[in-house]
Amino acid sequence: MIRGASSGIKAIRDVSGSATSSIPRLEWKVATVVAVRDETRRARTLVLDVPEWPGHLAGQHVDVRLVAEDGYEAQRSYSIASAPGSAHVELTVERIENAEVSPYLCDVLQPGDGVEVRGPIGGYFVRRPDDRSPLFLVGGGSGVVPLMSMLRQHASSGSATSVRLLYSARSHDDVIYKNELNAIVAAGRARVELALTREWPSDWKGFRRRIDRAMLEEVAPPASDGGRAYICGPTPLVESVANLLVEIGYDAASVRTERFGPTA
């Protein structure tokens, strides 16, 4: 149960009392697209103005619903990329070719359009703003999105907590939020390590392989620091990294995971 998170508290909704208590339904709301931003060739950020947004916790997601004129409906879940307390809710969507929803969100939706959302949702893969434990974020591909919300929350706070991000992407062009990550590093707010798995610039100084045990031993804060790890990405990456962190001494309860393939 998450308590005490300022505006995010409504999001979690205390259901510890009676299971039959009348919890209000999470209603669908028509958000307005304020802006769109291309992050990479395949990923676009939607900046949304959501009426009566109750606030969220870093790591939560929303459901998006698209209804066609004939009543046909499609829903998907997308992680929130913006920090809690931001003026707008930002979703970063990876375009999957020939899919049903992501090409619409990436290619058709324009500023001024409405889109239905409901949320925020999810109370486990979250980082509370008052949590000062060392933070280790591991992302693969668009799995970096909910981690970015956590990183942004930290970057804009005065917290001196140690924060590290290990981010695996296919190539340098596939790295989402590249400029902002550089700025966060330059400001000394976090350590960021990129692992490029397929292509890299000839002068690339970062990792040139998939995340493995040696890389985690080099980058992960020592388990004895009492930190918490959040891992988000495709299943093989999440499965492998979570197991390796336990092998190198992390308590399983301190490792939180969110797994997905790209959402069609």
Next chain:
Amino acid sequence: MSDRPFIARGFHARRPTGNAARIPPGQYETRDFPVLSAGPTPRTPLDRWDFTITGSNGQTIRWSWDELSALPREQPTVDIHCVTKWSKLDTKWGGVSVDTLLGLARERAVTETGFVVAFSDGGYTTNVPTADVTGGKAWIALEYDGAALAAEHGGPARLLIPHLYFWKSAKWVRGLRLTERNEPGFWEQLGYHDRGDPWREQRYQGDP
């Protein structure tokens, strides 16, 4: 509030073909088998693994791995629906019916009640009304697609309640606690629905 849905401008999705009648509202069909869980995959050696059912009277029945594996198995082919929106059709499982286990528990004076909490390695729990795991509707699955159930899909054993959202089908299940009252489990305490019927779209607390 929003009884009339908002029409998404220019949304003309390819309509799914064929199986549409088997896909609950808001779901889409996938051919993959996505994996979702909240933490690392727990692994308990089979010689230390057991499965217990504890009644509301505290009576307990316990099976070792060999004992549970030796019970009669059924081979259900079922559609499954994850609250994260994917549905997968015609999945083939092998496992022991929960009816069989509860029948054996009754012979040991384990008292059955209105609700069940399934508990798993790693601390996961989920709650269901007893009526949702009896009458041929639920299994302790030990096989998937003709092979031993892989750890990432919940092996060695997972609960299988295909008519409810799949988070109810607890992975790495180690037993059932029969409770007088409904006791919300892991996701249910974090805002997910107590029952989770995909055909009524009971995703989150407060959904109808």
